[in-house]
Amino acid sequence: MSQSPIGIFDSGVGGISIWKEINQLLPNESTIYLADSKNAPYGTKSTDEILALCIENTELLLAKGSKLIVVACNTATTNAIQVLRENYPVKFIGIEPAIKPAALNTKTKKVGILATEGTLSSQLFQNTSKLYASGITVIEQIGEGLVTLIEAGRTNSKETRKLLAEYVEPMIKANIDALVLGCTHYPFLIPTLKTLLPSTVQIIDSGFAVAKQTKSILETEGLGDFDSSAGSHQFFTNADVEVLSSFVPQANTEISFLDF
Known part of the structure; x- marks a missing residue:
């Protein structure tokens, strides 16, 4: 074997x-x-x-x-x-989304998570968040449309960048210092995310x-x-x-x- x-x-x-x-x-x-x-x-x-x-x-x-x-x-x-x-x-x-390291290392006590609806609504994710993110503000965002764009080979398109900017703006305003990528498609978006996020925000994937x-x-x-x-x-x-x-x-x- x-x-x-x-x-x-x-x-x-x-x-x-x-x-x-x-x-x-x-x-x-x-x-x-x-x-x-x-x-x-x-x-x-x-x-x-x-x-x-x-x-x-x-x-x-x-x-x-x-x-x-x-x-x-x-x-x-x-x-x-x-x-x-x-x-x-x-x-x-x-x-599953790397909530644990984000929660353990955040200094602002605020982290963002970008994931699919199916992940964010699952019992396993909810249980993990309760276990590790007590006392932490977790700003959840469904990445609607991102997987479809990546599957179409449009990772670096203007439409993809526009969606990402829309999704991370509330997180930036909330002063997150970590963004958890809760979908395996999303690491391909890291180069774009780095141009949209402050340098103080750590991008975490699993x-x-x-x-x-x-x-x-x-x-x-x-x-x-x-x-x-x-x-x-x-x-x-x-x-x-x-x-x-x-x-x-x-x-x-x-x-x-x-x-x-």
Whole structure:
């Protein structure tokens, strides 16, 4: 099993931000990535719809021999990962907004979170906020429209910048000193966000923490691939291959359309 790939899925290209962190930390590991762009965004769907999509993605990754599955989507994690863990024999690694480090390190006691509706309304997110953000003012903002723009390859468009400016303005006025990115698509917006936010605002995402957890689970379970050569990577999308290709490094990668 050690030479089997790590399976990763997301509601599109957003999870590539997680894949990059995993690949950087674990360059020997091979991966299979599913970009469910046809059904993006997950954040506007019902819990039942999200769960059905996550089950389909999981079973496809298992059929392709994945030894571990990273749910590289905040909305999927907060709405479905518990059910996945209860029903499948592999280890699952999820991702949720990094409220804890933001709350522990804020000096103004005010942090912002930009996320999807599906993440912000989930019970898991609410529980995490109550646990770690007591006494902290958390300014929540649904990033409506951002995932759709990123999936269309318009990360650096004027429309994207306009939306971001609108979303972060109340946070700036409230004197936040940390902005938590609660969607794996949003790290691709960091260059634009840095031009909109004061330099005193720290932008926090969960990518590196997920990569470290992946490494830890592989070591604990004896599933790590310690081959000296670089891993190989398969990327599948059920939408535009060209858009996915624009987010993926070309070395040791195979990018294909798959109707799932």
